Amino acid sequence: MSRSSASRSAIVIGAGLGGLSAAIRLAGAGYLVTVYERQPYPGGKAGTEERDGYRFDTGPSLLTMPHVIERIFADAGRVWTDYIQVERLPVICNYFWRDGTRLHAYGEPERFAAEVEAVTGEPAANVLRYLEHARRVDDAASELFLWKSLHDRRTFASKLFWKSLLKVGRIDSFRTLNRANESFFRDPRVVQLFNRYATYNGSNPYRTPATFTIIPYVEYVQGGYAVVGGIHAIPRALERLAVELGVRFEYNTTVERIVSMPEGRRRRVTGVVVNGAEVPADAVVSNVDVSVTYPALLADEFAPQLQRYRRLEPSSSGLVFYWGVSERFEELSVNNIFFSRDYRREFAEIFDEHRCPTDPTIYINITSKVTPTDAPDGGENWFILVNAPYVGEQEWERETHRVRATVVERLSTALGRDIELLIATEGIMTPVDIERKTMSHRGALYGISSNTTFAAFARHPNRSRDYRGLYFCGGSAHPGGGMPLVMLSGRIAADLATYDHADA
Numbered sequence: 001m002s003r004s005s006a007s008r009s010a011i012v013i014g015a016g017l018g019g020l021s022a023a024i025r026l027a028g029a030g031y032l033v034t035v036y037e038r039q040p041y042p043g044g045k046a047g048t049e050e051r052d053g054y055r056f057d058t059g060p061s062l063l064t065m066p067h068v069i070e071r072i073f074a075d076a077g078r079v080w081t082d083y084i085q086v087e088r089l090p091v092i093c094n095y096f097w098r099d100g101t102r103l104h105a106y107g108e109p110e111r112f113a114a115e116v117e118a119v120t121g122e123p124a125a126n127v128l129r130y131l132e133h134a135r136r137v138d139d140a141a142s143e144l145f146l147w148k149s150l151h152d153r154r155t156f157a158s159k160l161f162w163k164s165l166l167k168v169g170r171i172d173s174f175r176t177l178n179r180a181n182e183s184f185f186r187d188p189r190v191v192q193l194f195n196r197y198a199t200y201n202g203s204n205p206y207r208t209p210a211t212f213t214i215i216p217y218v219e220y221v222q223g224g225y226a227v228v229g230g231i232h233a234i235p236r237a238l239e240r241l242a243v244e245l246g247v248r249f250e251y252n253t254t255v256e257r258i259v260s261m262p263e264g265r266r267r268r269v270t271g272v273v274v275n276g277a278e279v280p281a282d283a284v285v286s287n288v289d290v291s292v293t294y295p296a297l298l299a300d301e302f303a304p305q306l307q308r309y310r311r312l313e314p315s316s317s318g319l320v321f322y323w324g325v326s327e328r329f330e331e332l333s334v335n336n337i338f339f340s341r342d343y344r345r346e347f348a349e350i351f352d353e354h355r356c357p358t359d360p361t362i363y364i365n366i367t368s369k370v371t372p373t374d375a376p377d378g379g380e381n382w383f384i385l386v387n388a389p390y391v392g393e394q395e396w397e398r399e400t401h402r403v404r405a406t407v408v409e410r411l412s413t414a415l416g417r418d419i420e421l422l423i424a425t426e427g428i429m430t431p432v433d434i435e436r437k438t439m440s441h442r443g444a445l446y447g448i449s450s451n452t453t454f455a456a457f458a459r460h461p462n463r464s465r466d467y468r469g470l471y472f473c474g475g476s477a478h479p480g481g482g483m484p485l486v487m488l489s490g491r492i493a494a495d496l497a498t499y500d501h502a503d504a
């Protein structure tokens with residue numbers, strides 16, 4: 001325990017993965033931590049739902065960079081495998097194209113490259129060369145961009161910053177992901193497969209920088225993972241660790257306001273209001289979307305940081321169908337993609353025309369392949385995700401109806417069975433539901449999009465400029481959305497709070 005932070009108190013607003021990570025790190029530094037969460041359970045977007053004997057993860061489905069979780073536990077003196085069981089997937093994803101091509105994306109580079117060559121004719125050597133290029137980008141970018149604040153003087157004074165600066169030419173940020181993929185591969189199916197990785201942060205492969213070749217590198221080289229018991233087991237494991245470290249959780253408790261007082265030209269945060277009463281704290285970490293924190297919790301509609309944030313393009317959203325299916329499909333694995341015919345058109349519809357694609361790429365995740373109790377005997381729990389625009393003027397009822405019919409028809413054709421007849425139970429989550437349930441700006445899955453060269457620098461800092469003692473974590477703050485990144489944001493926010501108090 002650091003002496004300077006002993007007996008200091010911190011409040012974390014929201015028990016999403018970012019908030020949980022922040023709470024654990026702060027408790028480890030000696031803070032007395034309370035987490036307020038308006039839902040009855042932790043996880044936020046990484047929630048869970050039961051329907052007629054089928055269990056579904058509500059949001060994220062594929063775990064990458066599990067070393068981030070391992071590190072959270074190791075830093076707290078624990079072994080993560082005592083809390084959570086993950087399985088490295090031998091086949092990360094099964095890909096299906098409309099021309100009948102089927103490809104197993106093995107989670108081992110040589111085997112994957114050989115499969116790409118056998119199925120598409122694209123030389124295996126091109127895949128391996130691509131992953132080697134991506135490794136160099138990762139080496140140049142990851143540590144600085146993901147593990148550190150980009151808005152703290154200590155980062156810029158560090159050796160790591162200067163080392164990274166020397167490598168900055170390698171991060172391939174001046175061409176798009178699609179351009180980079182076309183330069184490595186001739187087969188359009190292989191280009192489409194690697195373009196898909198832009199969706200891992202809700203971006204458009206025809207605009208996002210080629211720096212995101214890092215994502216396939218991470219997936220094929222470091223591995224894609226499923227979690228026994230489903231993704232929701234991650235927030236549950238983090239909650240358990242936090243409780244062991246003394247963190248107090250108040251569920252079904254909405255923070256009504258963050259309290260602050262003037263301090264020079266800025267303000268200083270002194271606590272929060274819950275159930276009408278003020279609770280004091282030395283530091284407040286908001287895991288709530290930036291676009292909600294300023295107007296709703298700080299009553300600061302005109303904060304410059306908020307105005308700036310609102311001008312940035314949100315990431316894409318998703319239209320989700322939770323289908324309890326009464327049969328098993330051997331040709332499906334844990335993760336499955338059924339590609340659209342025209343990928344460029346699909347992204348133009350999502351990001352330029354702001355409507356659901358007429359011919360969407362369909363993703364199916366089936367956790368019952370790993371955790372059989374997630375579905376009744378003989379059945380499977382299908383989590384189906386279609387990329388969708390962030391919330392605007394769309395008519396969601398009509399859009400949902402149209403997309404659902406397309407998904408049923410496309411899957412029935414591809415799998416040779418009338419899927420409509422096999423749906424035993426159904427739930428639906430539209431972008432508007434995502435916005436309402438998780439308070440994420442315009443229902444974006446990953447905060448702001450990464451559709452510009454410098455998007456990494458545009459995210460909201462983890463420390464407030466205008467409110468001393470206020471910190472931000474989660475998908476809307478640096479380094480962005482996705483499970484590993486939001487957990488890193490919690491760590492960065494907590495470390496900034498600890499540094500600031502040591503400095504004070």
Ligand SMILES: Cc1cc2nc3c(=O)[nH]c(=O)nc-3n(C[C@H](O)[C@H](O)[C@H](O)COP(=O)(O)OP(=O)(O)OC[C@H]3O[C@@H](n4cnc5c(N)ncnc54)[C@H](O)[C@@H]3O)c2cc1C
Nearest residue numbers: 014016017018038044045059060061062255474475482483
């Ligand atoms: C459909 C879908 C699919 C996804 N797929 C993947 C994937 O495969 N892989 C991946 O890595 N990521 C994926 N993501 C993204 C990932 O889920 C998110 O980036 C991550 O879970 C967000 O965590 P967060 O820390 O930002 O908090 P959130 O999950 O947004 O949680 C914020 C919490 O704050 C609480 N809160 C809000 N206001 C208050 C208040 N006033 N008082 C108290 N509590 C409050 C909310 O109830 C919520 O629990 C997906 C997301 C969705 C929705």
